[in-house]
Amino acid sequence: MEGLSVADANLVVYLHPSKSRNVSQAILRELGSWLFKFSETFDGVLLAYDVNILDKKAQILSGVHPYFAVKLKANLLLFSPKPDMLIEGKVMKLCQESIHVIVLGFSSAIITAENIRGEFKYRNKDEEELFSSKSHKRHVIKVGTMIRFLVKSFDDEILHITGSLMPAHTGSIRWLDRNLEEFSETDRSATKSRDRESLGGKTVDGGATPLSYNNHIKKSKKRRIAE
Amino acid sequence: MGLELLKYPEMEEDNVLNFTDSEIVSHVKDALTSVLSGDNNSYNQLVGVMHHSKHLAPDEVALLETTLKALAGAVSSIDITHHDSLLSAIFSMSMWNYGPHVADALAELIVSLAISNGKYLDLCLRMLVSNFTPPPYFLDKLKLSRGLERKGQVLSRVHAAFKKIADYVPLAPLRLLTVVLQGMPTIYHKDRAILIYVENMLKLESGEIGELVGSTMLMAVVDRLIELDVEIGWDAILQDDFSKGIFEMELEDVDDIDECSEPDVGEFRLSRKSLAGNSIAELLDNLLVLTFEHLESCEREGRLAKVFETLLQSFQITVLSAYKSKFTQFVIFYACALDPENCGMSFATMLVELFVQDSQPQPTRMSAVSYLASYLSRAKFLSASFICSMLKRLVDWCLEYCETHNGDLNPNAHRVFYSGCQAIMYVLCFRMKAFVNVPRLRLQLLMPLEQVLKHKLNPLKVCLPSVVEEFSQTGKSCFSFHRVLDTFFPFDPCLLKRCDSFIRPMFVFWSMVKPTYDDAYDDDEDDGSSDDELVRDHVNENEDMMNGWVGKSFDEQGIDMDEFDCELQKMSITPKTTSGHKFGGRMPSRIRPSTSPESL
Numbered sequence: 001m002e003g004l005s006v007a008d009a010n011l012v013v014y015l016h017p018s019k020s021r022n023v024s025q026a027i028l029r030e031l032g033s034w035l036f037k038f039s040e041t042f043d044g045v046l047l048a049y050d051v052n053i054l055d056k057k058a059q060i061l062s063g064v065h066p067y068f069a070v071k072l073k074a075n076l077l078l079f080s081p082k083p084d085m086l087i088e089g090k091v092m093k094l095c096q097e098s099i100h101v102i103v104l105g106f107s108s109a110i111i112t113a114e115n116i117r118g119e120f121k122y123r124n125k126d127e128e129e130l131f132s133s134k135s136h137k138r139h140v141i142k143v144g145t146m147i148r149f150l151v152k153s154f155d156d157e158i159l160h161i162t163g164s165l166m167p168a169h170t171g172s173i174r175w176l177d178r179n180l181e182e183f184s185e186t187d188r189s190a191t192k193s194r195d196r197e198s199l200g201g202k203t204v205d206g207g208a209t210p211l212s213y214n215n216h217i218k219k220s221k222k223r224r225i226a227e
Numbered sequence: 228m229g230l231e232l233l234k235y236p237e238m239e240e241d242n243v244l245n246f247t248d249s250e251i252v253s254h255v256k257d258a259l260t261s262v263l264s265g266d267n268n269s270y271n272q273l274v275g276v277m278h279h280s281k282h283l284a285p286d287e288v289a290l291l292e293t294t295l296k297a298l299a300g301a302v303s304s305i306d307i308t309h310h311d312s313l314l315s316a317i318f319s320m321s322m323w324n325y326g327p328h329v330a331d332a333l334a335e336l337i338v339s340l341a342i343s344n345g346k347y348l349d350l351c352l353r354m355l356v357s358n359f360t361p362p363p364y365f366l367d368k369l370k371l372s373r374g375l376e377r378k379g380q381v382l383s384r385v386h387a388a389f390k391k392i393a394d395y396v397p398l399a400p401l402r403l404l405t406v407v408l409q410g411m412p413t414i415y416h417k418d419r420a421i422l423i424y425v426e427n428m429l430k431l432e433s434g435e436i437g438e439l440v441g442s443t444m445l446m447a448v449v450d451r452l453i454e455l456d457v458e459i460g461w462d463a464i465l466q467d468d469f470s471k472g473i474f475e476m477e478l479e480d481v482d483d484i485d486e487c488s489e490p491d492v493g494e495f496r497l498s499r500k501s502l503a504g505n506s507i508a509e510l511l512d513n514l515l516v517l518t519f520e521h522l523e524s525c526e527r528e529g530r531l532a533k534v535f536e537t538l539l540q541s542f543q544i545t546v547l548s549a550y551k552s553k554f555t556q557f558v559i560f561y562a563c564a565l566d567p568e569n570c571g572m573s574f575a576t577m578l579v580e581l582f583v584q585d586s587q588p589q590p591t592r593m594s595a596v597s598y599l600a601s602y603l604s605r606a607k608f609l610s611a612s613f614i615c616s617m618l619k620r621l622v623d624w625c626l627e628y629c630e631t632h633n634g635d636l637n638p639n640a641h642r643v644f645y646s647g648c649q650a651i652m653y654v655l656c657f658r659m660k661a662f663v664n665v666p667r668l669r670l671q672l673l674m675p676l677e678q679v680l681k682h683k684l685n686p687l688k689v690c691l692p693s694v695v696e697e698f699s700q701t702g703k704s705c706f707s708f709h710r711v712l713d714t715f716f717p718f719d720p721c722l723l724k725r726c727d728s729f730i731r732p733m734f735v736f737w738s739m740v741k742p743t744y745d746d747a748y749d750d751d752e753d754d755g756s757s758d759d760e761l762v763r764d765h766v767n768e769n770e771d772m773m774n775g776w777v778g779k780s781f782d783e784q785g786i787d788m789d790e791f792d793c794e795l796q797k798m799s800i801t802p803k804t805t806s807g808h809k810f811g812g813r814m815p816s817r818i819r820p821s822t823s824p825e826s827l
Contacts, residue, residue, distance in 0.1 A: 036398065092395050093342075096249070097300055100342055100395045108396040110343055112303040158345030159398055 001088045003081040003151070007042065009074045011051075014067045015058075027051065027070060036106055038156035044080030045159060047104070051075075079104065081151045081161055088173060091145045094129045096122045101147065101163065109161035111149055116165045139175045146173045251293060252300035259304040259313075270313070273298075277316035280324045288329060295332035299339040307346055314347075318354045322381045323361040334384045342395040351392070352399070352406045358385050359427040360412070360420045369419065382427065390435045400439040407431070407440075408447055414455050414507070422513055425451070429521040433528070442537040448518065449541040452555045455511040459553060511554060512723040519561050519729045526565045535562055535570045539577060547581075547594050556598070556717050557730055560606070564733040567608040575599060575609070575617050582647065583624050593646040594715075596621070600650035601718035604657035607733045611661045614654065619671055621651050626675045629682040638689050648686035651676060653716070657740050 019026035034046045051074040058068040081087055081103075089103035099116070101109040113122075120131040120141065130142035141147055149163040149170045165171060169180060246254075258269035276294050279287060298305070298317075307314065317337075322330040341351035358381060361369065368374035392399045407428060412421045425448055432441035525531045542559050546552050563571035581587055581595035599621075603614050628644050638645065662668050680687055720736065721727045 036401075095300075097252075097303055098343065102395070102397060106397045108342065108398075112343075114303070155345035158348055158396070158402070160345035160348075160396070162344075 001148075002085040003079055003087055004047075005044070005078050005080070007076045007078055009042070009076050010054075011072045011074055013070050013072060014061070015070060017066055017068070020068070023070065024053070027053070027072065031074070036159070038159065042076060042078050042080075044078030045107075045156075046076060047079050048077040049074050079107070081107075081154045083151055083153060085151045086148055086170070087151050087161065087163065088146060088148050091141060091143050091147060094131065094141070094143055096129075099131070099141065099147075099165075101149070101161075103161060107159045107161060109149070109163050111163045111165055115152065115163065117168075120165065120171075133171070136175070136179070139171055139179075141172050147171060148173050148176060248296070248300070251297045255294070255297040256301045256304045259301060259306075259310060262309050263306070270310070274313050274316050277313065277320065280320065283325075288326065291325075292329050292332045295329065295336050299332070299336040302336075302339045302343045305340070307344075314350070318350055320354075321362050322358050322384060323365050323377060327380050330380060330384050334388045338388050338391045341392045341399070348392075348396060348399060349402060349406065352389075352403050353410070355385050355388055356403075356406050356410045359410075359424050361423070366419050369423070378423075382430065385427075386430060386434050389431070393436050393439075400436050403431075403436075404440055404443050407444070411447065411451065414451070414458060414510070421451070421510065422517065425514055425517055429517065432534075433521070433524065433530075441534075442540075445534065445537045446541045446545075448514075449538070449545055449555065449558065452511065452514060452518070452558070453545050453549050453552060455507055455514070456552050456555045457549065458507050459505060459511065508723060512725045515554060515557060515723065515726045516729065518558050519726070522558070522562050522565060531562065531566050532569055535566070535573070538562055539574065543577070543581075547591065547598065551715055552717065554721060554723055554726065557721055557726060560602070560718060561729060561733075563602075563606065564608050564730075567606075571606065571609055572613060575602060575613070578602070579617055579620050582643075583620070589643055592643050596643075596646050596650045597715050598717050600653045601716040603654045604716075605718040605735045607735050611658070614658055615662060615668065615672060618651055618654055621647055622672055622675045622679065625651070625679045625686075629679055629684060632684065636684065641684055644684065645686055645689045648679065649690040652690065657735060657737070660740055 013027055013030050015023065015026050015030070028051075031046075031049050031051060035049075036045060036047070038045050051072050054071040054073050058070045060066050060068045087103055087109070089101035089107075089109055091099055092102050093100040097113050099111040101111065103109050116131065119133050119135055121134055122129070122131055124130075128142060130140055132141070133139035147165070147170070149165050150167050152162045152164050154161050169176060255273065258273055261267075262270045273294065276291055279291065283291065305314065317333075317340075320333060322333055325333070337351045337354060340347045361378070361381075365374065365377075369378060389399075389403060393403075410424075411428075412424055414421065428444045428448055431437065432444045522531065522534070525534045538559055542556070546556050546559070549555070559574060563574050578595045578599040582592050582599065584592070587595075599617070603609065603617055625644060625647050628641075628647075632641065632644070662672075720734070721730050
């Protein structure tokens, strides 16, 4: 899945003097408050962090409230879906007008009927709603299916994605992986190099280290299975 | 024009739909999209249907329902700029105005809107939250059975909608928190609006998304309770004339449990009476009862321990530091009463821990110990052995303090210590009788305590005279008063009528534990009325002393109200200024020693 990356960051956290008794707890609280929020600095949603305090000495700022600056080194897991990226998520609701998906357990996504390619037809079989492909009978999307779709836009306030199933290599992941292996591989390598470029200047200081894709997919799959 | 197609009165007669659902949906979609090309006719008719809310004929109801359902299917065609009149019409609709079918359709539409686009999420949540409270004209109908039925219909749909939205938009509960907190009616709104709003907040806590929003809701409710509490001035509770005194009221309350009629003017239920007309007190009373009932349901569902964690946290942050909270603390009292072994004990333990920690600020420690003292004295549901063990911790701490502080005798420097001593004596006044069966009481508690009291720090000199008086049973009048401690016994009898009925069964009234160590009086019981009077007087005075209402003790000591008001401005436990020798050694009339020989 695209859009996930791990970044090394050199951070500075400013703490109120009242927190000086328990600095590590204050730092964890501060970083915790950034979780699942879009950050302009990181250009992504912070999903997880691993932090180390670099220096036991902190500079005290002058001013009415003498905040002190703690230097940290952190490993950050970021999610930043951009248009034309391929994202994976689980279908939660399906109707003729739209498919509702949840990505990584926290981000909601919607694919409206206009963005579902003509190959898929809506059917209501025995009270079960689904989209099935006209050309490939086994390619079915219903509630609970993991699908791969294209990002059209991302609302970074609500963390809401509008997606599209127009491209040919989108749809049920299980079916795609089984039947379009060659296509998927070439596609992956293309997007991998594109992604590496875009990750270049993302962090506050220092470079990004994108994880290898196989690891990503396995990780995110594990997480989804665990949900 | 286009919409006339939707009006099919035949539907009522033979229930036949002339159009399929998808046809209706596509029709609505056309109406919406045509706005973009300038044709507003169908669209305006749509908006017109939304606005029609009062006195709907059955076919109009059917039309509204169908339209709403169609819109739910057409949300992807709704544009936030071009269709803003439609959207504002939808968001201003109140489910309270309609029957169950239309309410269902409206809820469905709101959910569809919310999950379709991030831009609508906040607006939809706000619309749902605004449906917590009925329109003004409906507030009066809430007490009727029809009103209650409608309330149940609306609220169940609103809360179900929250759950559905949360299923598809996992971060929605986070946004909901903000919306609910922002939408809370202030305390100056019509009171019934707050009541039903808080009811909804508590419903959220116990509802399906309770895990995500519950603790914030609870803490916000306690915050609002404190806000109201603080609005009730102490002057609403105090009276100037203590001819009989509030102790008598407490004694009479025990007898008159079943009497809820207005007391005579001659009776001195003044405190409660003066609160009776106070609308804020009434509101607080009702809110507290709502909270109590919620706690009861938590207990039935086995969730009380978890909820208590939040309550405890809220107590520490809000109630403990509030300047003399009058009634809000009964929330935690009630929770403890519902589960004495877990909640009851952990509350006391928390307070003791706060008291003994040097790192805690002084006012916090003193406040904690006065809460502890009042709690241990008044909680009927605590075992004697537990109370004893708590006291022992206090005594041990005091003893250790004595041993390490031999130098400075300035009372102001040892306020925490003195408040601890006062707490111990206060609890013992109430509970001595109960400790009879506690093993090795003398060794573990009373002997170390004696050491503490005899230490040169001389707590007896500094603590509240009435407490000391009662405790020492000696009626010695020669203490010169060097008051550094304020009086605040938070769990004194609750003056809010409805609350009190909840609290009463688990509450220790002074009358129940009246002095039993007056062996002398036992002999006098058979004597004539004069001795009864003596007993009564002594009891009166003791009750006076035991009463913790600040104004009373101040008033007795002849302090004028201005200075009293000034005292009120300060923090909860504050030192009286060292010029506090106003009463210069003369024992105020109220705390005169009993004239019976044994007490001299």
